Structures are given as structure tokens and as C-alpha cells.
Amino acid sequence: xxxxxxxxxxxxxVVDMPAPHTxxxxxxxxxxxxxxxxxxxxxxxxLAVLVWGIAGQGLWxxxxxxxxxxxxxxxxxxxxxxAPGEARVAQLLGRYVGTLRTPGFQWVNPIxxxxxxxxxxxxxxxxxTKVNDADGNPIQIATVVVWQVRDTAQAVFEVDDFVEFVxxxxxxxxxxxxxxxxxxxxxxxxxxxxxxxDEINERLSAEIGARVAPAGVKVIESRIVHLAYAxxxxxxxxxxxxxxxxxxxxxxxxxxxxxxVESALAKLAExxxxxxxxxxxxxxxxxxxxxxxxxxDTQPVINAGTLYQ
Numbered sequence: 607x608x609x610x611x612x613x614x615x616x617x618x619x620v621v622d623m624p625a626p627h628t629x630x631x632x633x634x635x636x637x638x639x640x641x642x643x644x645x646x647x648x649x650x651x652x653l654a655v656l657v658w659g660i661a662g663q664g665l666w667x668x669x670x671x672x673x674x675x676x677x678x679x680x681x682x683x684x685x686x687x688x689a690p691g692e693a694r695v696a697q698l699l700g701r702y703v704g705t706l707r708t709p710g711f712q713w714v715n716p717i718x719x720x721x722x723x724x725x726x727x728x729x730x731x732x733x734x735t736k737v738n739d740a741d742g743n744p745i746q747i748a749t750v751v752v753w754q755v756r757d758t759a760q761a762v763f764e765v766d767d768f769v770e771f772v773x774x775x776x777x778x779x780x781x782x783x784x785x786x787x788x789x790x791x792x793x794x795x796x797x798x799x800x801x802x803x804d805e806i807n808e809r810l811s812a813e814i815g816a817r818v819a820p821a822g823v824k825v826i827e828s829r830i831v832h833l834a835y836a837x838x839x840x841x842x843x844x845x846x847x848x849x850x851x852x853x854x855x856x857x858x859x860x861x862x863x864x865x866x867v868e869s870a871l872a873k874l875a876e877x878x879x880x881x882x883x884x885x886x887x888x889x890x891x892x893x894x895x896x897x898x899x900x901x902x903d904t905q906p907v908i909n910a911g912t913l914y915q
Contacts, residue, residue, distance in 0.1 A: 621816040630759040630822070633696050633704025638685050638711035648678030684716030691726040693758045705758045723758045727826065732777050734832055737784045739799065744836035747784050747799070751776045751814060752826040760822030768821045775817040776828070783810045789835065799833055806830065867891050 652674030659667030686706065688694055694706040696718040703718060707725070714720070734748045753772055755761045761768040784799065787806060791798035799806055807829050815825035871890070 621813060623817060623820045626757075626760045626764050626820045626822070628702060628759045628763045630705050630757045633706050633714060635686075635706055635708070635712040635714050638687070638713045641681055641713035642685060642711075645678040645681040648674045648681070652676075652678060680716060681713075682716070684713045684718075685711070686714055686720060687711050691724065693723050693725050693755075694720040695723055695758050695762045696720050702759055702763060707758075721762060723755060723761060725755050725758070727752060727754045730773055730776055731831070732773075732780055735777065735780060735784075736836055737781050739784060740786060740788045743789055744838065745784065745789050745799070746832065746834050746836055747780060747830060748832035749776070749780050749810065749828055749830050751828045753818070754824050754826060755822060756824040757822030760820065765821045768823060771821050772818050772823055776814050779810060779813040779817055783813060789833070799830070803830065 652671045654671070655674060656668055656671030659665070659669075659671055686694055688706055688709050690709045694714075696703050696706065696714060697720075698715065698718045703715075705723075706712065706714060706720070730751045730753065732749050732751070734746050736744060736746055739745050751772070755768070765771040783806065787802075788796070788798050790800050797805055807827075810830070811825050811828040814828055818825065
């Protein structure tokens with residue numbers, strides 16, 4: 607992964623996302639309980655003044671009581687309760703004025719529109735997607751992305767729906783990563799989806815993070831949770847894997863058998879048990895290899911004659 611002027615580069619491909627135009631900033635807020643007390647006093651006091659004015663104290667007293675009631679009622683919409691793990695993005699006449707993140711009961715300008723945004727950690731699991739790997743083989747892949755809103759202003763104003771944006775960009779990154787690497791390296795010195803899970807997950811997290819960064823989203827982790835060949839080639843690939851396993855096992859068996867034969871011949875010569883010519887050594891090597899390498903139990907044959915009969 608390398609940084610570029612237009613985004614983040616992965617294996618020659620640039621994730622070119624536009625730079626955000628808005629960034630989060632805090633908004634001034636007053637204590638909600640104090641403002642609730644003020645609003646209550648204004649409303650109740652205004653009612654008392656209104657009743658007193660109606661009782662014959664004059665229109666100006668009635669007007670003063672109505673004004674106090676209206677001011678008290680106008681203050682009430684500014685009361686805002688913020689729960690832990692969420693924030694309120696405030697707009698005033700279409701202009702972003704700040705974000706309220708501090709949990710508790712607070713008061714802000716009552717004519718602002720406040721949108722609730724969750725800042726909790728979320729999981730997104732992509733559907734099982736069928737794609738072609740770098741070798742052109744159809745595979746099925748699914749991932750889980752752990753993410754969190756980092757900048758509430760960007761999440762609200764830079765994209766239409768940041769949750770849907772994360773889902774689509776995660777699927778796009780999964781398809782790109784799955785198509786950039788083979789399912790299995792087959793012994794070649796290259797990264798593969800099956801053999802290099804940690805490296806692939808790291809690159810997947812980096813690409814998803816670059817794609818969703820303009821929406822104010824931080825990717826904590828992404829991990830492949832389902833990886834398999836597509837059903838139409840699964841049996842063929844299984845036979846290929848089985849054949850590779852059989853060949854590797856046979857190679858190991860042959861290497862061990864040759865070592866045992868060498869040890870047996872050396873031990874016989876060292877202890878001077880029997881003296882064998884080259885022809886008998888070749889016959890002995892052949893017999894030992896058949897016994898050690900064969901996949902069936904051998905049937906012993908007792909030689910009742912001499913060594914050469």
C-alpha cells in the first residue's frame with residue numbers, strides 16, 4: 607500500500623476518493639436542568655402574571671404574562687438528551703453549526719435541527735459473493751467489517767446514507783481484493799487468499815478504510831469469514847488438492863524409505879553380518895523399498911535355501 611495524491615494505491619490501482627468539505631466541530635451547550643428550571647419559572651410565572659392581569663391590572667400586565675409564557679415555551683425545544691455512544695449533529699437554517707457529543711441533559715439553540723448519529727462500534731457482514739480470483743477460478747467469499755463513525759459531520763453531509771455507503775464500498779473492496787489474488791498459490795511464491803489470511807485481511811482493511819474515509823468512517827478490522835471454491839469447480843479443485851496431498855505424502859515416504867535402506871546397508875556392513883555383492887545389494891534395496899513404500903501389507907516369504915538359491 608502506498609500513499610498517492612489522489613488516494614491510496616493497491617497493487618497498481620488507486621482508490622481515488624474526493625476529499626471531504628466538512629469536518630466535525632463541537633457546539634456550545636448549556637446545562638439542560640438549569641434551562642429547564644428557567645423555562646418552568648417563566649411559564650409558571652407568566653401564568654400567574656396573566657391571571658393577575660386578567661383580574662384587572664391592565665393589558666400591559668396580560669401582555670407581560672403572555673410574553674413570559676411564550677419565552678418559556680420557546681426554550682423547551684432546545685432541551686436535548688444525549689445518550690452514551692451517540693452524537694447530535696446540529697443545523698441552523700441549513701448550515702452546519704456543530705456536533706453535540708457530551709452525554710447528558712443539555713440545551714442548545716432551540717431553532718436548530720438536530721440529527722442523531724450513533725458513534726458505537728458496528729459490524730457489517732457482506733453477503734456471500736461469487737467472484738473470479740486472479741487465476742480466473744470462480745470462488746465464494748464473505749467478510750465481516752468492524753467500523754465506527756469518526757467524524758459525524760462528514761457522515762451526515764458528505765454522503766446520502768453513510769451506512770449504505772459503507773456496505774457498498776465494503777463489497778467493492780472485497781471484489782477487488784478477491785480478484786487480485788489467487789485462491790491457492792499451489793506452491794508458487796505469491797500471496798494467496800487461503801494461505802496468507804493475515805496479509806490479505808490487512809490489505810482488505812486498508813482498502814475499505816480508504817474508500818469510506820470521506821464519509822467520516824474508521825475501519826477497525828475486516829476479516830474474511832467465508833472462502834470456498836464455487837460449487838461448479840469445487841469437486842475438481844478438491845481432487846487437485848487431494849492429488850497434491852498424495853504426491854507430497856508419497857515423496858515423504860520415499861525419502862524416509864531411502865534413508866532407512868541406507869541405514870540398513872550401512873549397519874550390515876559395519877557389523878559385518880553378511881557380505882553382499884552389488885547384485886544382492888540391488889535386490890535387497892529393491893525388496894526393502896517395495897516393503898517400505900508399498901501401501902499394502904507385505905506377505906513374507908521364508909527362504910529355506912542359501913542366499914543365492
